[in-house]
Amino acid sequence: MHSDYDVIVVGAGSFGMSAGYYAAREGVRVLLIDAGDPPHTLGSHHGTTRIFRSAYTMGAAYVRLALQAKRLWIELERESASLREEHAALKGPLFERTGVVSIGPIGSRFIRTKLESCVSFGIGHRRLSAAEAREQWPGLFTPDSMEALYEPDAGILYSERILGTYRELALRHGARLLINTEVLSIDDGMDGYIVRTRSGDYAAKRVLASTGAWIGRLLPELRSVSPVRKAVGWFEAPRSLYGVGQLPAFIINNGGDEEYFGFPDLDGEGLKIGRHDGGRAAVYGEPLPAFGTYAEDESELRYALDRFLPGAGVLRSGQVCLYEQSPGERFRIGEAAGRPGLWYAGGGSGHGFKFASAIGQALGAALAFGEASPELDWQVFAESG
Ligand SMILES: Cc1cc2nc3c(=O)[nH]c(=O)nc-3n(C[C@H](O)[C@H](O)[C@H](O)COP(=O)(O)OP(=O)(O)OC[C@H]3O[C@@H](n4cnc5c(N)ncnc54)[C@H](O)[C@@H]3O)c2cc1C
Structure with missing residues (x-):
């Protein structure tokens, strides 16, 4: 048994890596364990880009969290500038407005x-009619029945x-990362928890x-968080209409739950688009069927x-990724009932990345000090469904 750590983060992805960083910054001994070698293509964080926005449909707690996340993204960008210069893989912006x-x-x-x-929180915005939106972004067709x-x-x-x-x-803050190590269980111990892996x-x-x-x-x-396979495609598109500066990142609601999201062509990779609703259940232990396995992978995006x-x-290229779908797309963040010191963060439901900085900060403090910090509306995020 290895017991040299104050804190163990099981799953060093978007939420876990951020939380591990914030905890390590507080001087506690942190061990991060991940089934892969993050960042990797096995979870929910690959595919290069994620949309950040503060205007939200899910209530004030999400807006407050997004605004805090934004401050932290800007801080991270500034504080990591010289470090990122030293690593070829990290060169370039973290956030692009x-x-x-x-x-x-x-x-x-x-x-x-x-x-x-936007109105309640003073978030800068513009509401456009379909005609105004078509004039502003000629590559993006906004039908007369819609607004922007x-x-x-x-x-x-x-x-x-x-x-x-x-x-x-x-x-750099002294954390240790164990890669390619799947955690099999988290059991109650004498004074905390025992994290079991095949190697110890x-x-x-x-x-x-x-x-x-x-x-x-x-x-x-x-258990209500379920893995859903999602297909994302990059398509040829003239940069004069679909490059950065010509087209913002976009979210299109086509009525009801039908929703698409996408990004302008960033570096000549193509216009990226994915579908937010739908998808197929993923099965533990089985590789995700590659992009193109199902006809709908491309046809839904093409529509x-x-x-x-x-x-x-x-189509230039495609990828598959996992949504961590929870009922109502609500996040699940909190301390496990009856198991003090065992925290969890999940249920990002295809919209969680933008909050990873703020979620990591709140959990980093909880892990380091054992107390829920006031920045997060814990009550809201602990509730299910
Ligand atoms: C196609 C797609 C588009 C998206 N678009 C957006 C967007 O535009 N904006 C936005 O805000 N969000 C978006 N999201 C959602 C966002 O990316 C996720 O909500 C977020 O990445 C979830 O973070 P996580 O830490 O829960 O999961 P992950 O980042 O996947 O981290 C989980 C980690 O746990 C590890 N792991 C799993 N099981 C074990 C185990 N037993 N032992 C050890 N390690 C384990 C995995 O290897 C992984 O590294 C999108 C997601 C997808 C898939």
Whole structure:
């Protein structure tokens, strides 16, 4: 049994790596354990980019968390500048302020609740009619039945670069990272918890479970979080219409739950688009079927491109990724019932990355000091469904 650590983070992905960094910064002895070698393509954080926005449809707690996350992303970008210069893989921005436009049916809940959050929290925004949106972004077709809400200070987070940065920073603060090591269980110990792996057991007073799509396997209270396979494609698109500066990152609600998200062509890689709703259940222990295995991988994206981004051309490349879907897309963050010191973070449901800095900060403090910090609305995030 290895018991040289104050804190063990199980799952060093978006939430875990960030929490591990913030805990290590406080001077506690942190061990991070991951089934892969993060950043990697086995979980929910790959595919280069994630949308950051503060306008939210899910209530004030999410908006407050997004605003705190934004402050921390800017701080991270500044504080890690010289470190990132030293590592070829980390060179480049962490956040790019491209703006984000949301398009949805006129007066829909999708637009209305985002607009309300902008007004309540003083988030800069512009509401555009379909005609105004078409004029502003000629490559993006906004039908007359829809309207647009533009958030100019929103933008793009470079998720893999961010994870690499947190990893480097955590190690510099003395954390240890165990890669390619699957955690089999988290059991109660004499004074804390025992984290079991095939290559040995590790004990610590405080543990964070942050294993993304598979978190329900380790913690019974998170069984409602399910792994869902998602397909994302990069398509040919003229940069004069679809490059940065011509097109912001975008979210399109096509009525009801049908929703697409995407990014302008960043480095000549193509216009990136994915579908937020739908997807197929993923099975533990089985490799995710590659992009293109199912006809809908491309056809669903092509449908959205034809309707909303008609200048896009042929598919260049595709990837599959995992959503960690929870009921109502609500996050699950808290301390396990009856197991003090065992914290969890999951259920990001395809929209969690933007919050990883703030979630990591709050959990880092909880792990280091054993107390829930006031920055997070714990009550809201601990509730299920
Ligand atoms: C296609 C796609 C697009 C998305 N777009 C956006 C977006 O635009 N904006 C946004 O905010 N969010 C977005 N998200 C969601 C966001 O990326 C996730 O909510 C976030 O990455 C979840 O973080 P996590 O730490 O829970 O999971 P992960 O980052 O996957 O981390 C979990 C880690 O746990 C490890 N692990 C799993 N099981 C074990 C085990 N038993 N033992 C040890 N380690 C284990 C994994 O290897 C992994 O590294 C998107 C997600 C996808 C898939």
